[in-house]
Amino acid sequence: MPRQSDYAGPALFSYGFRPFFLAATLFGLGVVPIWLLVWRGVLMPSGPFAPVDWHVHEMIFGYGAAVVAGFLFTAVPNWTGRMPTRGWPLMALLAVWVAGRLAMTGLGGLGPVAVMGIDIVFLLAVAAMIAREIVAGKNWRNLKVLVPVSMLAVANASFHLEAMTQGSAPTSQRFGIAVLVFLIMLIGGRIVPSFTRNWLAQSGSTSRPVPFGRFDMLTLAVSVPALGLWVTAPLTVTAGVALAVCAALHLIRMLRWVGMLTLGSPLLTMLHAAYAFVPLGLFGAALAAFGMAGPAGGAHLLGIGAVGGMTLAVMMRATMGHTGRDLVSGRALNLGFLAITGAALVRVAGVSEVVPGLDGIHLSAALWTFGFLLIVRRLLPWLVGPRVATRKPSTVQQRA
Structure with missing residues (x-):
């Protein structure tokens, strides 16, 4: 420190x-x-x-x-x-x-x-x-x-x-999303298993996520050309194959982090759930390349689900930790995160009617706005106010 x-x-x-x-x-x-x-x-x-x-x-x-x-x-x-x-x-x-x-x-x-x-x-x-x-x-x-x-x-x-x-600027749209997604692959691929390992150890579990190794390096190495093809030639068969392989590798990578064991810590589960949108979005982009889905689906899964979800989970955790609060998200932040991830899923429906009288675009916008309203209401006083007293170690271990 x-x-x-x-x-x-x-x-x-x-x-x-x-x-x-x-x-x-x-x-x-x-x-x-x-x-x-x-x-x-x-x-x-x-x-x-x-x-x-x-x-x-x-x-x-x-x-x-x-x-x-x-x-x-x-x-x-x-x-x-x-x-x-x-x-x-x-x-x-x-x-x-x-x-x-x-x-x-x-x-x-x-x-x-x-x-x-x-x-x-x-x-x-x-x-x-x-x-x-x-x-x-x-x-x-x-x-x-x-x-x-x-x-x-x-x-x-x-x-x-x-x-x-x-x-x-359709190419640059994908370029910007690709850079943010790669940051999630790189930084998220470090912090998610690290936080998971610490929490499992504090919880007394003998299970551990697989540490960063050659498989992670291979996954990141494959991700660069796959994302590059998505940016420059998104609707080609070559891009589809590369994106599908990349998605499979990230799915395997994520499963090695034993995220299902973190359900006792919603704040930690959020990180795993947000990362799950990386392979999901890559699969969506691969389907678009094969002509089996629209091109916007993969982009929104990556942009709203992976980028939106991961950034929110990281902001919540960092704000709590650095302002001296327990790493406990609570109902409002949990619901806010669920609303954002829900916005990603329903946005894939596009202009199709998701519920009577409400299409995917309007419902997605409503969920996103509702989620951020809850998050702003919770985080704003923490961000503008002074740091609170240091947390007790026992509380951190039990609630992290």
Whole structure:
């Protein structure tokens, strides 16, 4: 853990997870209802993107990028032993993120090049600040985390350029989702079995998840070209085969983590459930490549289920742990997570009527918004308030 120092500023800017997890959850709460109004033709964003591109871009590079920043600014101090970034640098970075979101709505009437310049600064700044901390802490082995962050920045720039030159950005949509999914494969593939191992040991169980090894390395190695084919040639037989193989490997990988034994800890079960959407979404993308399903199904399973579910589970756990609270999710957060995963499943139905008078798009939007409402209501006071007294070790062991 990093050493402590006096900090007299607002609690919201005392640690990196606080402002960006709050920004992500508030954004997640508001952006989908706005998108639904856009989809119904009630609103029309005046920015440089077509409506669908705006929606996808903001979910990836608005919501997703904020979560990535919050996670990294919380994890890096633990890796380096240095003080966390706090105070005015976090305020400035949050202002950059907000400026990007406003520019994407067309506020100010800026041209596409100016909007791109404002929007891409955030991830570049995050990468630079993380690099500085890792180098200063001489934590060289974690420099590799800059690769996916940099790729996310490249995907954002690519999104803008593709939209400017082609009128829409379907390839960059998949590129951005693919980077976030690979981050889940990489980081989730480390923390899920690690947290599971610790909880099982504390619970007295003799079972353990299989530790990271050659099979995990093989799975990640296969994932890179499979995701690459999904980005560049999503409806080809080659992509379908690669995605199906990749999905099978991730399913096996996930089963090796003995997630069914974690039902006594809903917060931990959420991580396993969210990761399950990785093979599920890859299978959906493979079916689309074989012409057996629509192309949007796999993307929504990956985007809403895997990315949405995993980011929420990580934000819940990190917020509880770093604000001194017991790792117990409670009914509201459990229901919020179920609503988000339910949104992923019903969204696959598309415009088909899921229940009388309600199609998959409207029901999915309602579930997503309801889930985030519960999550914001629970996490907001924790994120803006001071850390509570340190938890007792016995309580952590019993409830983690």
